[in-house]
Amino acid sequence: MPSFPETRMRRPRQFDWSRRLVQESVLTPNDLIWTIIISDGSKPRDPVQSLPGVDRVSLSEVVEDAKRARDLGIPAIALFPHVNPSLKDAVGSEALNPDGLVPNAIKAIKQAVPEIGVIVDVALDPFTDHGHDGVLVGDEIINDISVDALTDGAIVLANAGADIVAPSDMMDGRIGAIRKKLDRHGHHNVMIMSYAAKYASGFYGPYRDAIGTSSALRGDKRTYQMNSANTDVAIREVALDIEEGADMIMVKPGLPYLDIIHRLKRTYQMPTFAFQVSGECAMIMAAAQNGWVDEKRVIMESLTSLKRAGCDGVLTYFAPKAAEWLS
Numbered sequence: 001m002p003s004f005p006e007t008r009m010r011r012p013r014q015f016d017w018s019r020r021l022v023q024e025s026v027l028t029p030n031d032l033i034w035t036i037i038i039s040d041g042s043k044p045r046d047p048v049q050s051l052p053g054v055d056r057v058s059l060s061e062v063v064e065d066a067k068r069a070r071d072l073g074i075p076a077i078a079l080f081p082h083v084n085p086s087l088k089d090a091v092g093s094e095a096l097n098p099d100g101l102v103p104n105a106i107k108a109i110k111q112a113v114p115e116i117g118v119i120v121d122v123a124l125d126p127f128t129d130h131g132h133d134g135v136l137v138g139d140e141i142i143n144d145i146s147v148d149a150l151t152d153g154a155i156v157l158a159n160a161g162a163d164i165v166a167p168s169d170m171m172d173g174r175i176g177a178i179r180k181k182l183d184r185h186g187h188h189n190v191m192i193m194s195y196a197a198k199y200a201s202g203f204y205g206p207y208r209d210a211i212g213t214s215s216a217l218r219g220d221k222r223t224y225q226m227n228s229a230n231t232d233v234a235i236r237e238v239a240l241d242i243e244e245g246a247d248m249i250m251v252k253p254g255l256p257y258l259d260i261i262h263r264l265k266r267t268y269q270m271p272t273f274a275f276q277v278s279g280e281c282a283m284i285m286a287a288a289q290n291g292w293v294d295e296k297r298v299i300m301e302s303l304t305s306l307k308r309a310g311c312d313g314v315l316t317y318f319a320p321k322a323a324e325w326l327s
């Protein structure tokens, strides 16, 4: 390879057209999954203070959002529930209610907008009074009892019409248990997107505000979510989830974990997604609102970076904004 001055790296950067010509990663609306917080509260749209630009939405509004997603070319939406605290208990029983907020939202969306993919979290934290993703006995989240509860919850969601169930709990063995039970109930076409590499992260703060678990959360989630200092364990977690039947894998959070995304995509060539979580979006919005960064530029740069790292798509609260900018 010749070097300078024959080689001039700036040559292809001279013009807009030549920059476009040599661009590698391209973001399109097809790469976006819109994360939406639904609420059983009385307000149609209730802004989340710590997540500027994001509302908790009612059943009828989530149907409107689903139509908007479809019109913008966003392939799928992912739902997260905020339920009235009176429905929460120690074991998250509300997760098994076939007439609960999430099953009703799935049915309403599937009826009105059948062409959009509906992804739902399989998790107990929106429904437990202690805010954990599993069943808490004393100080311990009991793995196998939690897996049973999550598995039953997944069936409720599949029965309601969910296209993809996404276990976000990090219990051991839950992907296999969910896959088996889905199949036994005739849901062999329901996909599983595994929160396979989910880290114990400070970036979930605004989400926990949004679903009302932040003040309730007893302790932290470090006995099941991964240590942010580790990479090898992500490789093993994902290997197990693939073996157990995951169709797609996810890394969470997104931007602080680009190395993990890159390594997992290289290793497994699986459909790989990143969750640009609430705290990541909140940081960008806070700086943008102060005029410290350019909102559009930084959002598009962050999403493109996730693609460059190896993602096939990104779960993000910015999906409708980004899709609008792309159209």
Ligand code: PBG
Residues within 6 Å of the ligand: 121, 123, 124, 125, 133, 168, 169, 203, 204, 205, 206, 207, 208, 221, 276, 277, 278, 279
């Ligand atoms: C838990 C769950 C979390 C998120 C999605 N599902 C947070 C947690 O583990 O406490 C975070 C989403 C976000 O921060 O946007 N089941």
